[in-house]
Amino acid sequence: MVLFWFRRDLRLHDNSALSHALASGQPVLPLFIFDSDILTKLSDPHDARITFIHQTLTSLHQQLEQRGSTLLVRHGRPLEVMAQLLQEYPLQEVYTNRDYEPYARLRDSEVTKQLLGKGIAFRGYKDQVIFEQDEILTKGGTPYKVYTPYKNAWKSAFTESMATPYPSEEQLHGLQPHPATTLPTLADIGFAAAEIPTPSPSLSETVLRQYDKTRNLPALDATSRLSPHLRFGTVSVRQAVQLALQHNDTWLQELIWREFFMQLLFHFPESAEESFAQKFRHIDWRSNEKEFQLWCDGKTGFPLVDAGMRELNATGFMHNRVRMVVASFLVKDLLIDWRWGEAYFAGKLLDYEQASNVGNWQWAAGTGADAQPYFRIFNPDSQVKKFDKDHRYIKRWVPEFGTSAYPAPMVDHAEARDRALAAYKKSIAYTL
Known part of the structure; x- marks a missing residue:
């Protein structure tokens, strides 16, 4: 047996x-x-x-x-x-x-x-991946630290046979005969039923074909919602790659980002706890607990940030564009350690996957491999104009927006930006 x-x-x-x-x-x-x-x-x-x-x-x-x-x-x-x-x-x-x-x-x-x-x-x-561990390396035999060359190497090495499904469902006659057993209840393992359902994946041809055009608009239901299903394996990555090859290269690139972050964490496990870039390991974080709580509760006075946090708290999901905005705001505007945000997301996200969560938080903080430059700081108001100009997403999650009940911005973005730049430059100087 x-x-x-x-x-x-x-x-x-x-x-x-x-x-x-x-x-x-x-x-x-x-x-x-x-x-x-x-x-x-x-x-x-x-x-x-x-x-x-x-x-x-x-x-x-x-x-x-x-x-x-x-x-x-x-x-x-x-x-x-x-x-x-x-x-x-x-x-x-x-x-x-x-x-x-x-x-x-x-x-x-x-x-x-x-x-x-x-x-x-x-x-x-x-x-859970197409390529694992040491299957995609640089010509020097080292792991990639930049996404684009990793993506190009991934695509060059990929053949369609790699996405061929395994016939496991056709082989189930090989199961061990066994009398019925009883599953432990949620209470048996110390939990109770959740009120938040896990969304079904939206793998329609319409969603996938339009993905590159609509994926940044949080007011639309225009993403696959596949991430929790990839996380727990109710959908195979081979099926996802087959669909991406048929319908949308941008969606395929997101699947490759997932594998890029996985190989980074595999080769550099310390990055789960420490900034990947050593020059940013000495940032003088403010990490104000009261300000962190306002961010958690979606009461910062920046409507796109607040809408995202309230969506996360209510549903266990946050649109990817909004994830970038709320992460940048926490780290750059409030100068709060990225690990605080990573840990909060880890406790809330239905699709929490350590490699992607750590990788994306370090990307937003500017401290990771192939991260956005530390001096690139999202302006939360500009992001509204670009991606939710009619405030449809904001009003869905922040009904008091535009009324006297909505709080004033908790920081001046321009001043906070200057404060963040100074802190990052000081950390760089410390390591020289």
Whole structure:
């Protein structure tokens, strides 16, 4: 018997490691672990991501039971869960899809040692990206630190066969026969149902074909809403790339940005905690807690910033253009450490993915690899004129906008810009 461990790949179709497990010729028993090392770090008992995972697992469980098998769902530390499973089942191998985040790599290293000590192979496969780890490198054999040459190398190396789906759904006759099991409830793992639903992906031809023209307009429902589904693997990256190739190169480039950030975090895991650019590791952040709270609550007096934060707090989603504006405002106008914003987004976003979140925050802060120049500072009012000139998006989320109930701007943007530039220049001088 072999074990297949679901993680960021919650689907039976086009699943790389599941397909390899089913092709092994041995009966396959599927597993999911609610990792207590991760769950204990989540502060909201109504975290919508946990509800989404639980709903998805319930559906998978039902599909597997219809085939006479089951989905084992356990709650605990992976090492301890695996030790228990080794006592319960005659396991010969464990199959899973690779994860590249620092915690996941440490976890998998520990599990590998544990299994090898019992003579059991731990087999990992590529699934959540087209290119992983060291597959796209510079001619000098080093990881890319700039997006455009990485994108060009990605496109040059790509062949359409790389987006061919795995036939896992056609191989399910290889599942281990198993009596029905019971899934733990949300309450069993310390959570309650969330009020925020995870949006279904919008993969219509109309949305994808118009993506390059409408993606920056937050008042329109003009983005795919695919990111949480890529995050948890309910949609495969191969399917997404196939659609992008058919309909819109700009959308494909966004998928490549995702892989660029993943390889950056893989090669430079310290960037999750530290500014990638060493010259910006000595910025004298103001990090005023009261000002940070106004930003969190969407009460800054800058309507596009406030609309974005209120959308995030209410729905777990924020339009990508607005994400850039609110991030720039926090870091540059308020001179608050980018890590504060990254952590806040990590607790709120349905599509939270560490590599993309860290990468985008460092991009906005000007401290990352291939970041916007530190002296490029978004003017929140100019961004309104460019992308929400009729205030449709703003009025949706800030109904008091334009009335006496709406607060005055908490800072003067021109003065805040000068203050930020001085702080960045001082950090550069410190490292010279």
